[in-house]
Amino acid sequence: MPGTNLTRAEARTRAELLRVESYDIKLDLARGEKQFGSDTTVRFSAAETGSSSFISLIADSVESVELNDVQLDPATVYQDSRVLLENLQKENVLRVVSTQAYTNTGEGMHRFVDPVDGEVYLYTQFEVPDSRRVFTVFEQPDLKAKFKFTVTAPANWLIVGNQPTPEPVDAGISELGNGKPNTPIATWSFEPTPVMSSYITAIIAGPYKGKRSELTNSEGRTIPLGVFCRASLEAHLDADYIIEKTRQGFEFFEREFNFPYPFAKYDQVFVPEFNMGAMENIGAVTHTEAYVFRGKTEEAVKERRVVTVLHELAHMWFGDLVTMKWWNDLWLNESFAEYTSVLATAEATEYTDSWTTFASHEKSWAYRQDQLPSTHPVVAEILDLEDVMSNFDGITYAKGAAVLKALVAYVGRKDFFLGVSEYFRKHQYKNTELPDLLQELELTSGRDLNTWSQAWLETAGVNTLSARFELDLAGNYKSFEVVQSAHEKYPTIRPHRVAIGCYNVVNGRLERTAQVETDIAESVTEIAELVGAAQPDLLLLNDDDLTFAKVRFDERSLQTAKEYLGSCEDSLARAVIWGVLWDTTRDGELPASEFVKTVLANISGETQSSTLRTVLGQLHTALSIYTAPENRNALTSVVAIKLLELAEQAAAGSDSQFQLVKAFAEVAASKTHLATVADLHSGKKQLAGLEVDTDLAWAFLISLVAGGAAGESEIAAALAADNTASGNQAAAKARAAIPTAAGKAAAWKDNVLSGEVPNLIVRSSGAGFQRVHNPELLAPYAKEFFKELNTLWEQRSFAIAEEIIDSYYPLPLANAKLEREAAAWLAANTNAPRALRRFILEAHSDTARALRAQQADGAVLNS
CATH class of the missing domain: 2.60.40.1730 (tricorn interacting facor f3 domain)
Structure with missing residues (x-):
C-alpha cells in the first residue's frame, strides 16, 4: 500500500x-x-x-x-x-x-x-x-x-x-x-x-429494488425514506419493518437530542459484499446484505440489525452533522453512536433487554481489546491514516460506549443530553475535538470533567475489582473492602460507580436478595454497608453492569455460579456473571475444561438470544483453543453429546433450538455425530419445529465437509441449487474446510496468493480454512503465513490485507511453534508499518494467551 x-x-x-x-x-x-x-x-x-x-x-x-x-x-x-x-x-x-x-x-x-x-x-x-x-x-x-x-x-x-x-x-x-x-x-x-x-x-x-415512504419530523418537515436491496433479494427484504424501526429511531433521537434531523432525506440500501455492518453516509446509509434474512436467523442477529439501523441513524448527528477534526476523536462518532443506539433500542423498540446484549457481547469485545498489547485510550493517538484504519475496534466502539454509559450516570441523563443538544447547535456542520464536548457537558451538569476525562478517555487499560473480607463465626462480614487493581503498564486507578449485588439460592433458584450502590475511587474502598451482613451465596461486584471493569469472584461465589447460574432469572445479572467466568478463563485462572462444564450445566437456562450466542461462541473457543490438547478430543465428544441433547429438549422452533443445533454441528467430529448431522441435513432425523432451510443446510454440509464426511461433489451440488452470493460464500467456506493438506493448500493459493478474489469470498474461505478438528492440518502455515506477510501488505489493499491476516492466521494451531514464529517476525520487522505490526502483535498475544490457558487447564487435569 x-x-x-x-x-x-x-x-x-x-x-x-x-x-x-x-x-x-x-x-x-x-x-x-x-x-x-x-x-x-x-x-x-x-x-x-x-x-x-x-x-x-x-x-x-x-x-x-x-x-x-x-x-x-x-x-x-x-x-x-x-x-x-x-x-x-x-x-x-x-x-x-x-x-x-x-x-x-x-x-x-x-x-x-x-x-x-x-x-x-x-x-x-x-x-x-x-x-x-x-x-x-x-x-x-x-x-x-x-x-x-x-x-x-x-x-x-x-x-x-x-x-x-x-x-x-x-x-x-x-x-x-x-x-x-x-x-x-x-x-x-x-x-x-x-x-x-x-x-x-x-x-x-x-x-436496486425496494420501498419508499416518508415521515414528518419534529420541525414539521417531510423526510422521504427509502429501503432498497438487489432485485434478486427483494422477496426477502422486510422493508416495512426497517422503516418502522427507522421511524422509532427518528422520534427517539429528535426528542433526546432536542435537535431535528438535519438532512433532506434518509435512504438505506443493503449492498453486496460489504466489509462492515453499515456506513453512515449522509442520507444514503449502506448496510450489509447479511441483514436481509432469507431464512431462519438468530434473534441475536435480528436485534443486532436493529441496533445497527439506529447506530447509523445516530451518526446523522454524531459524525455527520458534527464531525471530529481528526481521527484521534473517532470516538466522538462511534462511541456516541453505539451508546445512543443501544439506548434507543432498549427504550424505543421491542428489544427492551438490549443492555443485556451490550453486557454480554459488546463489552466482551471491549475487554478483550483492552487487554491486547495494542490497547489504546478511547481518545487515541492517531498519527496517520493506517493508524485509524486499524482503530475501528472494541475500544473505539464498545469500551467508548460503556464509558459514556458511566458518564451519563455521573452527570445525570437530563444534563448529559442538554449538553449534547447545545453541542449540536454550536458546532453544526463543523469539526470538533474532545474539549468541545466536555465544555458543554460541564456547563449543563456543573461538574468538572477534566479528571474524569483523563482517567476514562485519555488512558488505556481495564481495572480489576475484587472483594476482600473477613467473616465472623456466624458467617457475617466482619470487614469488607473492594480492591481495585490495574495492569502494571496501565496503572490508572479510576472512579467507578458500582452496584454490589448479594445473590442467594432460594428454592433452587439464584435470586438477588440485597444490593448496595456505591462509589469506588481508590485502590481499596471500605464498604461499611456490608459489614454485619450475611455472606451471600454469590457476591457480584458489578451488578447492573454500571461500570467498565474486570471482576473476580471469591471461592463461594465462583462455586455458586458454576452450579446455579442457569437458574438466575435476571438476564443482565446472568450476562455479567457469564462475563466474569469467561474473563477468568481467558486469564488462565479458571481451567478451560471447567468453563466448558459450567456452560453445559447452565446453558439450558439462558433464554436471552445474544447472551446464548456469545456464550456458545466462547464455549467453542474454550474447547478448540484453550483446553489442554491431550484432553480435547474426549471433551469435544462430551460437548457434542450434550449440545445435541439440549437441542432435542429445547422448545420446538425456538431460537434456543436453532442455536444449539448449529453449535452441535460446529463441534461434531466423531463418525457417530457426523452421521447425526448427515441425518439432519437429509431430513432423515428431524427436530420438531426445526426447518432445514438453505442456510441451515449449508451449515450442516460445512460440518460434514470439515469432518471428512462430504466433499467437492456435495459442495458443487449445493452450489448448483443455490447459485447466489450467499451460496458462493458458503461454498468457498466449505471448500476451504476440506480436511486435507491439498484442501488447505488450495484455499491458501486461491485467497492468500491470488489478488482476484472478492472480499467476502476471502472472509468466508478464511473461516473454512480455520475450521479444523485436527489443528496439525494448519502446521505448515505457522511458517508460511509469516513468509508471505510483507508481500501481502505491500501488494494488497488495506481491507483485503486485514481480512487475510484475520482469517488466515492459523490460530487453531495455537502451539509453541506458532508463538515463536510470530515473536520472530515481530523481532525481525521492527520497522514494519505500525498497522501491520499491530495486527501481528494482537495475533501473537492471542496465541500466547491460548498457550497459558492450555497450560493452566493441563495442570489441573493432570494434577
Whole structure:
C-alpha cells in the first residue's frame, strides 16, 4: 500500500492553509466492466498566495489537470497518489479528469455481478480514505465542503446519493454500458449537498429494488425514506419493518437530542459484499446484505440489525452533522453512536433487554481489546491514516460506549443530553475535538470533567475489582473492602460507580436478595454497608453492569455460579456473571475444561438470544483453543453429546433450538455425530419445529465437509441449487474446510496468493480454512503465513490485507511453534508499518494467551 498514507501533521498543515468551498463531480459509470470516468472540479481558497499543497487521487490514469485555467502535465504533477498544487492563489479552481478502477475489495467504488440474474450493482465505501478512489479530493475530515454529483449510468438503474434522487435525463446509447453492450444510458444531476466531509459522500447505483415512504419530523418537515436491496433479494427484504424501526429511531433521537434531523432525506440500501455492518453516509446509509434474512436467523442477529439501523441513524448527528477534526476523536462518532443506539433500542423498540446484549457481547469485545498489547485510550493517538484504519475496534466502539454509559450516570441523563443538544447547535456542520464536548457537558451538569476525562478517555487499560473480607463465626462480614487493581503498564486507578449485588439460592433458584450502590475511587474502598451482613451465596461486584471493569469472584461465589447460574432469572445479572467466568478463563485462572462444564450445566437456562450466542461462541473457543490438547478430543465428544441433547429438549422452533443445533454441528467430529448431522441435513432425523432451510443446510454440509464426511461433489451440488452470493460464500467456506493438506493448500493459493478474489469470498474461505478438528492440518502455515506477510501488505489493499491476516492466521494451531514464529517476525520487522505490526502483535498475544490457558487447564487435569 505505498504512497496512500497521510500523516496527521500533513493534514494539519493543509487545513491551516486551505478552505474548500465545493466539488463538482461527474462520474461516468457506463464505460465497461473495469473502469469508470471521473471529472472533478474543486473550488478552494488558500491563506497564502504562491503557496503549495496537494490533493489526493488514486487513479488508473489521469487525463488532464487544470489549475486556475493553466493546463498542467499529469505526468509531472500526479505522483504517489497525489496531485501537486503549486503557486496557489487566494481563490482557486482545479479540474482533474481521470480514469478510475472498480474494486472487489469493498473500498472505493465496489462492483458486484449478481450470479442469479447477471445484473451489476455498485456502491461506494469511503471511510477512512477511499473517496480518492472515485474522485479528486482533499481527503481529511476537517476540510468540509459542498458536493455536487452528476452520474451517467444505465437508464434502468436506481441512483442513490446524499441528496434526493433527481429525474434522469436521456443520454443516448453506450456501446460498453457496464458489462452490457449497447445500453441505454441516462444522466442524474444531484443538487449540492450541505457542507460535509468527503468520507460520508456516497453513490449507490444499480437496478436496486425496494420501498419508499416518508415521515414528518419534529420541525414539521417531510423526510422521504427509502429501503432498497438487489432485485434478486427483494422477496426477502422486510422493508416495512426497517422503516418502522427507522421511524422509532427518528422520534427517539429528535426528542433526546432536542435537535431535528438535519438532512433532506434518509435512504438505506443493503449492498453486496460489504466489509462492515453499515456506513453512515449522509442520507444514503449502506448496510450489509447479511441483514436481509432469507431464512431462519438468530434473534441475536435480528436485534443486532436493529441496533445497527439506529447506530447509523445516530451518526446523522454524531459524525455527520458534527464531525471530529481528526481521527484521534473517532470516538466522538462511534462511541456516541453505539451508546445512543443501544439506548434507543432498549427504550424505543421491542428489544427492551438490549443492555443485556451490550453486557454480554459488546463489552466482551471491549475487554478483550483492552487487554491486547495494542490497547489504546478511547481518545487515541492517531498519527496517520493506517493508524485509524486499524482503530475501528472494541475500544473505539464498545469500551467508548460503556464509558459514556458511566458518564451519563455521573452527570445525570437530563444534563448529559442538554449538553449534547447545545453541542449540536454550536458546532453544526463543523469539526470538533474532545474539549468541545466536555465544555458543554460541564456547563449543563456543573461538574468538572477534566479528571474524569483523563482517567476514562485519555488512558488505556481495564481495572480489576475484587472483594476482600473477613467473616465472623456466624458467617457475617466482619470487614469488607473492594480492591481495585490495574495492569502494571496501565496503572490508572479510576472512579467507578458500582452496584454490589448479594445473590442467594432460594428454592433452587439464584435470586438477588440485597444490593448496595456505591462509589469506588481508590485502590481499596471500605464498604461499611456490608459489614454485619450475611455472606451471600454469590457476591457480584458489578451488578447492573454500571461500570467498565474486570471482576473476580471469591471461592463461594465462583462455586455458586458454576452450579446455579442457569437458574438466575435476571438476564443482565446472568450476562455479567457469564462475563466474569469467561474473563477468568481467558486469564488462565479458571481451567478451560471447567468453563466448558459450567456452560453445559447452565446453558439450558439462558433464554436471552445474544447472551446464548456469545456464550456458545466462547464455549467453542474454550474447547478448540484453550483446553489442554491431550484432553480435547474426549471433551469435544462430551460437548457434542450434550449440545445435541439440549437441542432435542429445547422448545420446538425456538431460537434456543436453532442455536444449539448449529453449535452441535460446529463441534461434531466423531463418525457417530457426523452421521447425526448427515441425518439432519437429509431430513432423515428431524427436530420438531426445526426447518432445514438453505442456510441451515449449508451449515450442516460445512460440518460434514470439515469432518471428512462430504466433499467437492456435495459442495458443487449445493452450489448448483443455490447459485447466489450467499451460496458462493458458503461454498468457498466449505471448500476451504476440506480436511486435507491439498484442501488447505488450495484455499491458501486461491485467497492468500491470488489478488482476484472478492472480499467476502476471502472472509468466508478464511473461516473454512480455520475450521479444523485436527489443528496439525494448519502446521505448515505457522511458517508460511509469516513468509508471505510483507508481500501481502505491500501488494494488497488495506481491507483485503486485514481480512487475510484475520482469517488466515492459523490460530487453531495455537502451539509453541506458532508463538515463536510470530515473536520472530515481530523481532525481525521492527520497522514494519505500525498497522501491520499491530495486527501481528494482537495475533501473537492471542496465541500466547491460548498457550497459558492450555497450560493452566493441563495442570489441573493432570494434577
